[in-house]
Amino acid sequence: MKNKFIVLITGMAALGLAVLLVSCSKQSGGGKPADVDYYTCTMHPSVHSQDPKAKCPICSMDLVPVKKKQSQSSEPAMGEKGHDHAKMLAEQAAGDGKTNAAPEEAPSEFTVAVSRQQQIGVTYAAVEKKPFSHTVRAAGTVAYDKQRHWDYVARVEGYVQKLFVSSRGELVEQGAPLLTIYSPDLLTTQGEFVNALNLRDRSQTNASAALLASAQHLVLSAKQRLKLWNISDEQIAELEKTRKPQETLTLHSPFKGVVQDIPVDQGRRVMMGDHLVDVADLSAVWVWAQFYQDELPMLKKDLPLTVTSSSYPGKKFSGKISLIDPFINEATRTGRVRIDVENPDFKLRPDMYVDAVLTMDMGEGVAVPVSAVLPTGKHNIAFVDKGEGKLEPRYVELGRQYGDNYEVKSGLKEGERVVTSANFLIDAEAKVQGALKSW
Numbered sequence: 001m002k003n004k005f006i007v008l009i010t011g012m013a014a015l016g017l018a019v020l021l022v023s024c025s026k027q028s029g030g031g032k033p034a035d036v037d038y039y040t041c042t043m044h045p046s047v048h049s050q051d052p053k054a055k056c057p058i059c060s061m062d063l064v065p066v067k068k069k070q071s072q073s074s075e076p077a078m079g080e081k082g083h084d085h086a087k088m089l090a091e092q093a094a095g096d097g098k099t100n101a102a103p104e105e106a107p108s109e110f111t112v113a114v115s116r117q118q119q120i121g122v123t124y125a126a127v128e129k130k131p132f133s134h135t136v137r138a139a140g141t142v143a144y145d146k147q148r149h150w151d152y153v154a155r156v157e158g159y160v161q162k163l164f165v166s167s168r169g170e171l172v173e174q175g176a177p178l179l180t181i182y183s184p185d186l187l188t189t190q191g192e193f194v195n196a197l198n199l200r201d202r203s204q205t206n207a208s209a210a211l212l213a214s215a216q217h218l219v220l221s222a223k224q225r226l227k228l229w230n231i232s233d234e235q236i237a238e239l240e241k242t243r244k245p246q247e248t249l250t251l252h253s254p255f256k257g258v259v260q261d262i263p264v265d266q267g268r269r270v271m272m273g274d275h276l277v278d279v280a281d282l283s284a285v286w287v288w289a290q291f292y293q294d295e296l297p298m299l300k301k302d303l304p305l306t307v308t309s310s311s312y313p314g315k316k317f318s319g320k321i322s323l324i325d326p327f328i329n330e331a332t333r334t335g336r337v338r339i340d341v342e343n344p345d346f347k348l349r350p351d352m353y354v355d356a357v358l359t360m361d362m363g364e365g366v367a368v369p370v371s372a373v374l375p376t377g378k379h380n381i382a383f384v385d386k387g388e389g390k391l392e393p394r395y396v397e398l399g400r401q402y403g404d405n406y407e408v409k410s411g412l413k414e415g416e417r418v419v420t421s422a423n424f425l426i427d428a429e430a431k432v433q434g435a436l437k438s439w
Contacts, residue, residue, distance in 0.1 A: 032065070039063035045431040066434065107381075107393035110435035112426065114389045123421045124385055125369050127412045132362040132402040136298065140289030140307075140339070142352040148281035150254050154270040156229045158183030161248055163266050165277065170259045171346075178259075178277050180248040181270065186229060190245035193222035197240060257281040258346070280350075285343045287319060289356040290334040298360065299324055299337060306357045307341050309348065317341050317348065319356075367405040372418040373398065374427060381436070383426050385417040391426065393436045 032039070032052050041047045041056035041063055054063055112122075158181040165178055172178070200215035226236055230251060239245070260278040264270065287307055291299065299321060307317040319341035328335050339356060341348060348354070373396060374381045384392045399407030412418065419426055430436035 035067050036065040037068040038066055040066055040432060042428055042432055045428065064432065066432065107395070107430070108435045109386065109390055109392045110430050110433040111389050112391060112429050117389065117422075120422045120425045122419055122426065124417045125372060125420045127366060127368050127408065127414055127416045127418060129364060129414050130367040130405065131364045132367070132400075132405075132407060134298070134360045134362050134400070134402055136291065136295050136358040136360075138289040138291045138295075138337070138356045138358075140287045140354050140356050142341075142348045142350055142354060143286045143288055144260070144280040144282060144350050145284055145286050145340075148255065148257070148284060149260070149278070150257075150280075151278050152178070152230070152251055152276040154181070154272055154274040154276055156181070156183045156186050156249070157271055158186065158249070158269075160264050160266055160268050160270060160276075163262070163264075165259050165262060168259055168261060172253045172257060172259060172279065174253060174256045176253045178251045178253055178279070179264070180250045182248050186249050187245055187247050189222065189225055189229070190239060193219070193226060193236075193239065194243050194245055196222050197243065251276065253279050255279070255281045256283070282346045282349070283342070283344055285341055285348050285350070286322075287339040287341050287348075287354055287356060289337050289339060290329075290332065291337055293328055293333050293335060296324065296335050296337075299358070303358065305339055306359075307339065307348075307354050308357065309352060309354045311352070312347060315347070317343070362400075362402065365399070366408040366412065366414050367402070368396070368398075368408050368412055368418060369420050370401065370404055370406060372420045372423070373406060374423045380411075381427070382412060383419040383423065383430075384412070385419065391419070391430070393430055 032050060036052075039049045039052055039054060041059065041061055043061060044056055044058045047056050047058065047063070049063055052063070052065070055061065056063060161180045161182045163179045164176070165172060196215060196218035200212065200219055203212035203215045223236055226239075227233075229249070231249060232252065235250075257279045260280045261275075262277045263275055264277070270276065301321055301324070303321045305319050305321065307319050308315070309317075319339040321337055322340045323338035325336035325338075337356075368382065372382050374383075380396045380398055382394050382396045384394055386392055394411045396411035397409040399409050401407075427436065
């Protein structure tokens with residue numbers, strides 16, 4: 001009985017040893033190679049695994065190996081590590097004093113096979129030196145020039161005897177009659193002016209200096225009163241020549257323009273201050289355009305612009321900036337800019353919508369296509385082609401965007417080739433291979 005028990009124990013030990021040998025053989029045959037650091041997913045680089053047969057827990061794709069860097073295989077001794085660390089701290093203290101900030105790891109070169117680049121649709125463009133021009137567009141509305149607008153208001157009580165214009169929009173020439181007003185007060189004042197003229201003539205005949213001075217004063221006072229009642233110098237000169245007072249006052253257009261408003265009718269009584277007729281000269285108009293606040297620093301007085309309207313396709317009106325409103329609209333974050341535009345044919349009309357276009361020459365510089373830049377929030381990254389499938393990520397400092405190009409401040413040189421499509425796929429490959437760790 002004792003011999004049987006010993007044989008049983010011996011057999012079980014031999015069986016366990018065989019199982020252990022088989023397990024070790026399997027592990028040594030299916031383990032990861034010595035030069036592989038870990039396995040990750042090309043679509044989810046945050047997944048790390050030591051099992052070569054594992055799958056991505058997010059998308060179930062097969063994991064790919066990430067090889068160890070050569071710099072990691074040659075670890076310095078502990079004493080050397082301490083010496084290097086102290087040296088790094090000393091260099092940082094001698095630099096900018098930021099001893100607590102960890103240095104950012106620079107991107108390194110990586111490889112994507114040419115055939116693989118063709119499969120994912122990678123294209124390239126050259127970094128070139130180009131002339132830059134900046135175009136700013138703004139919407140605006142047409143308004144009449146307030147210096148070319150005249151609003152006739154009754155300065156004397158009376159009655160509208162006759163209208164020479166009947167509706168808004170009528171074109172009138174300079175000096176054309178607009179309406180006549182009958183006023184007893186005006187007739188009395190003209191009579192006083194004629195009497196003062198007659199007195200001055202008699203004083204000149206009698207050669208009385210005191211009487212002549214008094215008569216001259218009365219003439220000037222009556223003439224000034226007539227001017228204040230909208231009587232022109234020509235009408236006063238005619239009255240001085242004929243010495244015949246007129247019962248009516250005729251108002252004439254001060255310039256060639258368009259009747260904007262006429263709220264009175266024939267026969268209506270008007271009081272001092274009543275609105276009679278408006279005339280606007282539209283041969284030159286204002287355009288009030290709205291520019292965004294980041295565009296306002298580019299603008300200055302007398303800068304030329306082009307104004308276009310959908311009403312006249314292909315027609316361009318030349319203008320220049322005359323005023324930049326210093327106040328910003330809090331709702332739209334825009335500032336108003338007044339543009340003086342010549343309008344000899346009266347094509348631009350008040351309240352019409354137009355577009356203002358400003359094109360500025362911004363000089364010359366190194367340009368990179370917008371599609372070649374991958375913005376990450378912290379950096380702007382471009383992938384430079386090194387040939388034979390080798391790519392190098394670059395942190396690029398950009399200037400202003402001009403059309404389809406960025407101005408390059410630093411990071412790229414003229415003549416280099418950069419990736420312009422499939423940037424996100426190239427970026428994923430860079431992260432998988434450890435070439436780009438910091439965004």
